[in-house]
Amino acid sequence: MPPREGVYGLLAEFNTPGELVQATKLAYGAGYRRMESYTPYPVEEAAEALHFHKTRVPLICLLGGLMGLTTGALLEIWINVWGYPLNLRAMPLFSWPAFVVPAYEWTILFAGLSTCFGMLALNGLPQLYHPLFNAPNFADGASTDKFFLCLEANDPRFDRIETRKLLERCSPVSIVEVQH
């Protein structure tokens, strides 16, 4: 668990995504790992600079889909074969072609819901409080037109003086010390 008081990290603000990516690469090269960048829209290069590639969202989607397919198919088979067997137009009780559509729909339903909620859960959302919201320039720009890099204090290399020096080499607009 990260410490809940004191310094959360150093937050550097940039005007362009390119500067952010370069600064991230520099910090990564200097050995920092506990860091995160914040952008007003998805920037793939920023993720590459953080060496963040894999997400488990597709796996969750697949598992959700398989669960929906199984649930839907078993539900239909149980109902129509055992739970409430009806002889309709002498169709077989296990008339699987007719079961395709609902099972298919539930595959999509379960997969879609697990994708959305799985994405939120992996992101740790909802999380209404975050130390970064304390930084005035973050609230002002992170969701509009500014690009931020935060080197977090729980990184073993973090040092208030040295880390600030490193960030200053990328000539950010500002560097703010963020408190928990």
Added chain:
Amino acid sequence: MATQGPIPEIDDPMIDPRTGEYAVIAPGHTFKSVTQKVAGIVLTDNTPLSWLGGLFLSATVAMGVVVAVTWLVLKGVGIWGITIPGAWGFAIINFVWWIGIGHAGTLISAILLLFKQTWRNSINRFAEAMTIFAVCCAAMFPLLHVGRPWLGYWLLPYPNSMNVWPQFRSPLAWDVFAVSTYATISIVFWYMGMIPDFGTLRDRAKSPLAKYVYGMLAVGWRGSTRHWIRYESASLLLAGLSTPLVLSVHTTISFDFAVAAMAGWHTTIFPPYFVAGAVYSGFAMVLTLAIPIRKFYHLEDLVTLRHLDNMAKVMLATGSIVGYGYGMEVFMSWYSASHWEYFMMWNRMFGPMGWAYWVLILTNLAIPLTTLWSRKLRVNAAYLFFLSFVVNIGMWFERFVIVVTSLYRDYLPSSWGTYRATKWDYMLFIGTWGLFSTLFLLFARFAPMIPMSELRTMLPQAKIGKGGEDAKAVVQEAI
């Protein structure tokens, strides 16, 4: 590619000189300016008077739903014009019409995303909203048509004391699954798309109430890169799931007809032809909404003539598929050598309700498919606005023709009848227009109508190149 037609005014700043096409976003915009433009609509202190007027008018029309449904619940479905043999009537016509309209929203948000058609970014949010509100209007009709809407939950498979379960060999049961999944997934996709924009609104809102509400809706979104990557991955997956979903929903709805052994319904062309028709009417509805919105909120920079042109092209393509469908229906009714099919088509064209068929041919094929080839008309907002109504009237008549003509004169002449909608049918149908526009006006006022985060990705500033090179020099110097 520039088309053959004359390119209007080459010195128009909205035209990209390299392609001769209209720009997707007007030049000169920045991250801040697009944000201000879109967020300003929601966060303004002055609600436009015309918006209030529009809301008042829409809500008044929507009262028709309240009155018609109240009377229906008191008296039963006998107040509608449905009888034997025409037992389906307006309820199913309006259901199919509304849900078809919704399909363009999913097409824009999902299929065009997969095809990397970035121009869709400006229009996808309100097209998705349109989907959800159209599904709301659509779902009402079958629910009321079951006769006792308060027992509508019997359609769902749940353990109950009656020990009765749904019967999965009926397309009507498939409908329940298809439409409920469609509604749920559309809402999820729509809301997920808005999370980053709610974050922007939270950060820009001045009033504590707006900060609180948008803050809650944004679930603490802070634009973290790792979050964005998962978010993008989830968006793509949802788009990949919605694409087969949207096709399956209208396919399932066409099964309601195609599985029945009625002349004119029992054909294999129904699924693709229904889906194309749905997209056709849906794009018409997007135009009906987009053209006044861009005018009223001065969004011509973001919803440009390029969007209108592209949507008109999609309408031309899907309209042609629909036209092919009509042609095939006529051909097959002759080629099948079935007496019943032949009579059905004759009755459809020249029977007592033959006029409806010709209205459909005029509004769905003759007017749009002759004029949309002209680039001049495709970039003429006033004409497209007019045309969008024409096509939606045509698509309504298509469903009317399919539902009514096959039913009211079926195999047994002694059971022939006719179909006349009553004032309650009309009141409920017109009421749903009011409901739809009420919901849409509320959405336009209180939610980000255009996805700001997606617009930012389309600006030239978002390309990492120049900025990156600059920064590289800085870093090199520092090292």
